[in-house]
Amino acid sequence: MTEATQQHDLYATHVNPQFVKVLRTIGYDKEYVRAEGQYLWDKDGNRYLDLLSGYGVFTIGRNHPAIKKALHDAIDANHASMVQMDAPLLAAQLAKRLLAKMPDHVDTVFFTNSGTEANEAAIKFAKCATKRNRIIYLDHAFHGLTNGSLSLNGNDEFRNGFEPLLPNCDMIPLNDIDALEAALSKKDVAAFVFEPIQGKGVYLAKTDYFQKAQALCRKYGTLMIADEVQSGLGRTGRWFAYEHYGISPDIITVAKALSGGFIPVGACCYPRAVYDKVFHKMDRCVVHSNTFGRNALAMVAGLATLDVMETENIPMQAAMRGEELIGGMRAMMGEFEMLSDVRGKGMMIAIEFSRPKSLLLRTGWDLIHKANKGLFGQMVVVPLMSKHRILSQVTGHNVDVVKLLPPAIMTSDDVNYFLDSFRAVMQDCHRFPGGAWEVAMQLAKQAIKA
Numbered sequence: 245m246t247e248a249t250q251q252h253d254l255y256a257t258h259v260n261p262q263f264v265k266v267l268r269t270i271g272y273d274k275e276y277v278r279a280e281g282q283y284l285w286d287k288d289g290n291r292y293l294d295l296l297s298g299y300g301v302f303t304i305g306r307n308h309p310a311i312k313k314a315l316h317d318a319i320d321a322n323h324a325s326m327v328q329m330d331a332p333l334l335a336a337q338l339a340k341r342l343l344a345k346m347p348d349h350v351d352t353v354f355f356t357n358s359g360t361e362a363n364e365a366a367i368k369f370a371k372c373a374t375k376r377n378r379i380i381y382l383d384h385a386f387h388g389l390t391n392g393s394l395s396l397n398g399n400d401e402f403r404n405g406f407e408p409l410l411p412n413c414d415m416i417p418l419n420d421i422d423a424l425e426a427a428l429s430k431k432d433v434a435a436f437v438f439e440p441i442q443g444k445g446v447y448l449a450k451t452d453y454f455q456k457a458q459a460l461c462r463k464y465g466t467l468m469i470a471d472e473v474q475s476g477l478g479r480t481g482r483w484f485a486y487e488h489y490g491i492s493p494d495i496i497t498v499a500k501a502l503s504g505g506f507i508p509v510g511a512c513c514y515p516r517a518v519y520d521k522v523f524h525k526m527d528r529c530v531v532h533s534n535t536f537g538r539n540a541l542a543m544v545a546g547l548a549t550l551d552v553m554e555t556e557n558i559p560m561q562a563a564m565r566g567e568e569l570i571g572g573m574r575a576m577m578g579e580f581e582m583l584s585d586v587r588g589k590g591m592m593i594a595i596e597f598s599r600p601k602s603l604l605l606r607t608g609w610d611l612i613h614k615a616n617k618g619l620f621g622q623m624v625v626v627p628l629m630s631k632h633r634i635l636s637q638v639t640g641h642n643v644d645v646v647k648l649l650p651p652a653i654m655t656s657d658d659v660n661y662f663l664d665s666f667r668a669v670m671q672d673c674h675r676f677p678g679g680a681w682e683v684a685m686q687l688a689k690q691a692i693k694a
């Protein structure tokens with residue numbers, strides 16, 4: 245038995261056997277031993293280009309030397325971390341640095357250990373501050389998988405098996421401003437929770453949607469909660485994705501990239517007016533709290549990450565490489581009839597495929613969609629990995645969408661390598677009958693067998 249097999253068997257035995265089946269089925273059962281920047285290496289020395297970034301954690305790349313040094317130094321400094329009955333300086337410093345990038349009225353931070361926990365805090369704070377209990381969220385939304393965040397999930401496949409979730413959470417379609425007004429006008433809505441750019445499927449709002457939504461929220465006394473867990477901190481070419489829309493949310497949640505890829509950290513950033521309603525007297529000063537939230541290593545990682553992001557101008561890098569990637573793929577749309585849309589901002593990109601017009605290709609398309617609705621995306625990501633050593637993923641269930649979340653530090657050479665590889669994969673997919681379709685049918689068979 246090879247080591248890789250042992251590793252995956254061990255994981256299957258003790259952690260998640262179904263996930264190991266998926267990895268094996270799509271040929272993602274690699275044994276990675278090292279990582280640096282935008283690359284991963286397996287034990288045979290093969291290098292992989294990582295366009296998934298740990299679901300958006302590695303915006304500044306993996307194992308960044310500045311974060312490593314800051315963390316080594318912090319460990320050597322024997323910090324008095326998690327005293328709990330103290331006011332940690334590092335937390336105050338990180339809060340100040342984060343808030344400096346946000347609208348003036350967002351002036352207080354609650355630190356968390358994850359994105360979903362930041363959203364849980366935002367939900368609780370909004371309900372408590374407004375004394376209302378209804379929450380509005382968007383179709384396709386993803387805010388995390390704990391009970392409250394899951395109650396705002398716009399995808400049935402995540403909710404199934406866990407319902408009933410929180411009561412009084414209503415989903416509305418993105419871009420439907422009338423639906424939002426109908427929901428808010430009852431004046432019982434605590435918060436409208438949204439991702440400024442949606443992670444599942446990378447769906448973007450119409451230019452004026454969020455501005456109109458903001459006006460409605462102000463009119464009806466509803467707090468606007470921008471979930472920037474994935475889109476924040478440079479990923480979309482701005483510090484925060486809400487900036488693309490010229491809005492000023494009341495509450496902003498962040499996590500992922502703030503960790504520098506090392507220590508989990510999240511933050512719910514909110515106005516003092518909300519703080520004053522939640523923590524309004526001394527015996528409520530920790531009425532919402534956690535144990536690890538302000539731990540020294542997480543704060544150091546956050547501070548060092550902001551330093552790196554500022555020094556290396558990460559938002560600008562994300563914007564430039566994103567334009568190259570999106571522009572490069574859009575230029576191929578005339579050439580490949582199944583490539584129907586390339587959308588996104590900065591390093592948050594979706595590639596969508598649609599049923600072709602030509603008869604032969606349509607036969608192949610219909611065949612694999614009959615076998616499995618989400619298979620076409622795998623026909624793209626599987627050869628990107630097996631032939632070109634590029635790590636990517638399909639986004640969501642039963643959709644023909646591949647998603648890229650590359651590190652912002654990816655170079656123009658990496659972009660060109662990806663574009664050449666993507667073109668080669670598209671050429672294979674646009675040949676029916678052909679190897680790519682046979683691989684897809686094999687995948688379908690293996691999935692059924694598994």
Ligand SMILES: Cc1ncc(COP(=O)(O)O)c(C=O)c1O
Pocket residue numbers: 299358359360361363386387388389439443471472473474475499500
């Ligand atoms: C927009 C958004 N919100 C929240 C979360 C949940 O974050 P975490 O996995 O750290 O709980 C995610 C994770 O992918 C996300 O993309």
